[in-house]
Amino acid sequence: MPDATIKDVLTKIEATGVKVDIILRNAKTYQGTVESVGHHNVRLKQTGSRSFYDAFIKIEDISAVEVQVQNL
Numbered sequence: 795m796p797d798a799t800i801k802d803v804l805t806k807i808e809a810t811g812v813k814v815d816i817i818l819r820n821a822k823t824y825q826g827t828v829e830s831v832g833h834h835n836v837r838l839k840q841t842g843s844r845s846f847y848d849a850f851i852k853i854e855d856i857s858a859v860e861v862q863v864q865n866l
Contacts, residue, residue, distance in 0.1 A: 812862065813827055824838050
């Protein structure tokens with residue numbers, strides 16, 4: 795997926811249910827599973843050790859997405 799956008803990658807990951815690390819432009823990292831991908835936001839479920847928390851992240855603030863590819 796060399797020409798894929800971050801949104802494209804997140805949408806593909808959403809279908810798999812694997813855990814991801816999302817790194818923001820400010821270097822903050824969120825870890826969890828992609829619950830949903832909208833036009834401008836992504837919902838990350840069970841962020842890190844905070845199992846009862848979700849994060850809503852603006853896609854434009856994401857600088858990188860890390861995922862274990864053997865799980866895709």
